[in-house]
Amino acid sequence: MSLIILDRDGVINQDSDDFIKSPTEWEPIEGSLEAIARLNYAGYRVVVITNQSGIARGLFDVATLNRIHSKMRRMLAQVGGKVEAILFCPHGPNDDCACRKPKDGLFTELAQRLRINLDDVVAVGDSLRDIQAAQSAGAQPILVRTGKGERTLQQDIAEDIAVYDDLAAVVSALLEPTP
Numbered sequence: 001m002s003l004i005i006l007d008r009d010g011v012i013n014q015d016s017d018d019f020i021k022s023p024t025e026w027e028p029i030e031g032s033l034e035a036i037a038r039l040n041y042a043g044y045r046v047v048v049i050t051n052q053s054g055i056a057r058g059l060f061d062v063a064t065l066n067r068i069h070s071k072m073r074r075m076l077a078q079v080g081g082k083v084e085a086i087l088f089c090p091h092g093p094n095d096d097c098a099c100r101k102p103k104d105g106l107f108t109e110l111a112q113r114l115r116i117n118l119d120d121v122v123a124v125g126d127s128l129r130d131i132q133a134a135q136s137a138g139a140q141p142i143l144v145r146t147g148k149g150e151r152t153l154q155q156d157i158a159e160d161i162a163v164y165d166d167l168a169a170v171v172s173a174l175l176e177p178t179p
Contacts, residue, residue: 003114003121004039004174005107005139008050008086010126010147011167012036012072019054022064023071029146031168037081038171048086049106051129056092065090085110102129107137124170128155142170 009015014027036046054060069086076082087106089099098105111118123134126147134141142162143149153163164170 002043003045003047003116005047005049005110005118005121005123005134006036006083006167007101007123007125007127007130007147008048008072010149011124011144012048015126015147019057019059020068021054021060023067026068026071028072028075029166031166033076033079033081035166035168035171036076036083037079038175040081042175046081046083047110048083048088049101049110049123049133050086050088051101052088052090053092053100055090056095062090101125101127102132102136104133104137107133107139111137122170122174124167126152128152128157131157131161144170 006012009020012028012032013020014029016025020026039046052065055062055065065088073083087110089097089106091097091100093100107118118137118139121139122142123130123139124142124144125131125134126144126149131141131143142164143152143157144164144166146166164173
């Protein structure tokens with residue numbers, strides 16, 4: 001069984017510079033839930049690794065984050081998809097923790113839990129910090145244009161980073177490779 005790591009905001013759901021603070025604010029990007037279901041049907045284990053500094057900023061609490069994730073899981077189930085695990089960093093940007101991307105602490109934790117290395121694991125994100133965390137952990141980063149992806153393309157990212165319009169396009173490329 002293959003594994004894929006997804007960022008949440010900007011990859012699976014619409015992002016907001018004001019943070020996603022409640023279940024009502026969580027709205028999927030068109031085609032993303034179906035893309036996850038396609039991954040599941042193809043034998044992929046899907047794991048979400050996400051920074052959630054809104055907790056440290058006092059914008060929402062862990063109980064609210066759990067309700068947001070419950071909504072995501074319910075909506076995924078309605079299209080036949082699921083995520084195996086959600087790992088999140090609750091810290092703020094100045095907390096100097098090991099789990100906040102661009103550091104790779106949550107990637108390392110996942111690898112240890114599953115007793116694998118991440119060398120061939122795809123990690124999809126929409127920001128430079130997603131790319132950096134994946135690279136640091138040895139995973140294969142992919143950038144999507146959704147969320148902060150277009151802004152990220154204006155930054156200095158390596159030319160060998162694959163870029164796709166959205167998660168659905170990534171999944172099509174993974175599952176239907178060109179000859």
